[in-house]
Amino acid sequence: MQKKMLMTPGPTPIPENVNQRMAEGMIGHRSSDFTDLMNSIKPKIKDVFGTKDDVVILSSSGTSSLEAAMVNLAAPDEDIVVIVSGAFGARFRAIAETFPYNVHTYEVEWGDAVDPGHFKEFLSKLDNIKVVVSQACETSTAVLHPITEIGQIVKDYDKDTLFIVDGVSSVGGTKFNLTESNIDCLISGSQKALMLPPGLAFVAMNQTAKQKVQSNDIPRFYLDLNQYFDSLDKDTTPFTPAVSLIQGLDAVLDSIAEEGLENVFERHMKMRDMLRAGLEALDLELLVKDDFASPTVTAFKSSSDELSHIKDELKNNFGITIAGGQKHLKGKILRIGHMGYMFPADIIVVLSAMEGILSKYRQQNYYGKAITKAQEVFFNDL
Ligand SMILES: Cc1ncc(COP(=O)(O)O)c(C=O)c1O
Known part of the structure; x- marks a missing residue:
């Protein structure tokens, strides 16, 4: 028997009360039980997304929200900019290139964040850009981009250019304010900081973006957001939704409200800072500079042999699952997720396990080193 800890950057652990809520029993999606459920969710989910407008719920994985944003907010033959800083x-x-758009890529070195000055210059050289797209947290590198600065640059370029932000690995763990950050559309998924199983995707957008959805005549069916907005007005969904996950979502939103949104964000920042301090005490190099470190996931470098040893030992001896690198970062980094139902105590556990693993592997004494640093961060901050 072994207690398991899931510390990947999604899926993430599910709180017991959420599991219980999802097991409560099926309800008819065309019944008043479901409209009551949607009615309960609607205002609460807006707070988490930092918007006063409606948030559409799709019963599909996070990628569907990327495609939904793209295909509803960009019209055929329009020029769009995609910021690419990771997987x-x-x-x-790749989604943008599937449709009849003129796609311009702004490349960022993996592990770096967008440099606002450089991006401004890049954008100023392009004409007639209608949409700019970026991740908030690029999960594959653990970078949190300066979204508010990018949003300002987009609107200075042209106030009608739409700014779409992928918050799949940040909504629920990172503060958003759509108006203040000039975000027209913020998308997300269920299996990360929102503490649910995979299977739901979310699209929040302001009225300007909504108008574009209405006027856009690009062909689409399941992801035509007009149907979802019409249904939301009636507290329902156009197609059969993942009812159990939506029941769980209601419980998640109550838990977040109970802890207090600001406290939730602070907890994520604290976990990030504790983990970073601890990893450095283990002589592990962090992939991302402090200024752009995501509150939800942390990446560190080492030799490929050492990384696979750490990952295997955590799993085999401690039941802790963490994630490797993606694409060309495979074998070069490991990533530890710390979002959703995750607490400072979990950070102490993973660091403590790593102290032992590395002490043995490197034949050097790391006992107590990482958790001392992490506790200093925790207690000094109180
Ligand atoms: C930033 C980001 N965008 C998009 C996705 C894709 O979501 P999904 O795998 O749920 O389709 C992920 C998943 O890890 C992600 O982290």
Whole structure:
């Protein structure tokens, strides 16, 4: 028997009360039980997304929200800019290239964040850009981009250019304010900081973006957001939704409200800072500079042999699952997810396990070193 800890950057652990809510029993999606459920969710989910407008719920994985944003907010033959700083930016570009758009890529070195000055210059050289797309947190590198600065640059370029942000690995763990950050559309998925199983995707957008959805005549069916907005007005969904996950979502939103949104964001920042301090005490190099470190996932470098040893030992001896690198970062980094139902105590556990693993592997004494640093961060901050 072994207690398991899931510390990947999605899926993430599910709180017991959420599991219980999802097991409560099926309800008819055309019944008043379901409209009551949607009615309960609608205002609460807006707070988490930092918007006053409606948030569409799709019963499909996070990628569907990327495609929904793309195909509803860009019209045929329009010029769009995709910021690519890792695997998910590359996926966004691949989606964009599937449709009849003129796609311009702004490449960022993996592990770096967008440099606002450089991006401004890049954008100023392009004409007639209608949409700019970026990740908030690029999960594959653990970078949090300066979204508010990018949003300002987009609107200075042209106030009618739409700014779409992929918040799949940040909504629920990172603060958003769509108006303040000039975000027209923020998308997300269920299996990360929102503490649910995979299977739901979310699209939040302001009225300007909504108008574009209405006027856009690009062909689409399941992901035509007009149907979802019409249904939301009636507290329902156009197609059969993943009812159990939506029941769980209601419980998640109550838990977040109970802890307090600001406290949730602070907890994520604290976990990030504790983990970073601890990893450095283990002589592990962090992939991302402090200024752009995501509150939800942390990546560190080492030799390929050492990384696979750490990952295997965590799994085999401690039941802790963490993630490797993606694409060309495979074998070069490991990533530890710390979002959703995850607490400072979990950071202490993973660091403590790593102290032992590395002490033995390197024949050097790391006992107590990482958790001392992490506790200093935790207690000094109180
Ligand atoms: C930033 C980001 N965007 C998009 C996705 C894709 O979501 P999904 O795998 O749920 O389709 C992920 C998943 O890890 C992600 O982290």
